[in-house]
Amino acid sequence: MNAGHELVEQVYAAKTDTEAADSLIRRYMGFIRAETAKYIHRAPVEGQDEELSIVLLAFYEAILGYEKNRGAFLSYASRGIRSRIIDYYRKEKKHAKVTSLHEPVQDDDNETWKINQLENPENEIEKSHHTSATRDEIQEYEKKLQEFGISFSDVADNCPRQERTLQACRRVLSAARENPGLLDELLRTKKLPMAALSEISKTDKKTMERHRKYLVAVLLAFTNGYEIIRGHLYHLTGNRENSDT
Incomplete structure (x- = not known):
């Protein structure tokens, strides 16, 4: 069994088995931390960087939402993480922590915004109320x-x-x-x-x-x-x- 197929089987098992989900999350904490580091530009600190919690929850959401026809799981998870992080920054308006995402940059002589370079062209965030509601509910549940x-x-x-x-x-x-x-x-x-x-x-x-x-x-x-x-x-x-x- 190749690594990609094995991962898909693990993801499907994790959808309905909390022990399998926990094992998969632990196995891919390196990936989760690396994805978090993309947005905060340093290694995340557990208990300090809220982005790490957002990415962790987005990874779990990816497990629940993944289907084989959606491509490689880690690529699918990465897209979901990006959407959650962007949505989180927008909603929370944490400008002090994400100034670099809103700075103008030069791209082929046209001024654009760094945050736009992260967004999916199909603007999945605005189109997915259910996914956003899921994230909000998980965050509220975590606080409870x-x-x-x-x-x-x-x-x-x-x-x-x-x-x-x-x-x-x-x-x-x-x-x-x-x-x-x-x-x-x-x-x-x-x-x-x-x-x-x-x-x-x-x-x-x-x-x-x-x-x-x-x-x-x-x-x-x-x-x-x-x-x-x-x-x-x-x-x-x-x-x-x-x-x-």
Whole structure:
């Protein structure tokens, strides 16, 4: 199997498998950092450069949106990253950090703008409201996770690895969603109501504690109106219809 075909298979597996997605993201962190460096003109610093988070999320979006007929995955991801970065700079108006993108340059005796050199001629940003909405929702979701002391990497590291454990977590998630009062308690106290969920779902507390961050992250997606994210997470609860409730 050649490298390109192997990568495509990995991307397709990552679409519905959080462990596979986490593994793929970790494997391509060098690519993600290199893409970020294109726009900030230096090596990105985790926790300091917001662009790194934007690129990381755009890479994950690329995994979800990729199809074989769209060409090589890394080229597809690079185009998506470029669109998100440009949109981010426009929306946030962080002129102090991106002045170089708005400076005039000479190109064949015609004055143009550096930011225009990055844009897709088809102006995909304006045409893709859904993609922009997805990015905004992911950013908002990330902020909500931070309120609970959870990061995306925490969620990926905390995902259940075995089918039996995944089924146990699904029972907990279903129990929580069927008892809105427990969800309210989670939002109010920022703590997972372990005792009640353990009793209702017949799941061992130790199992819940080992995967607490994962459970909290999924439940937050179902309690704060994150419709797009819920659509991607429906398989975690084993019921697509309930993803809209």
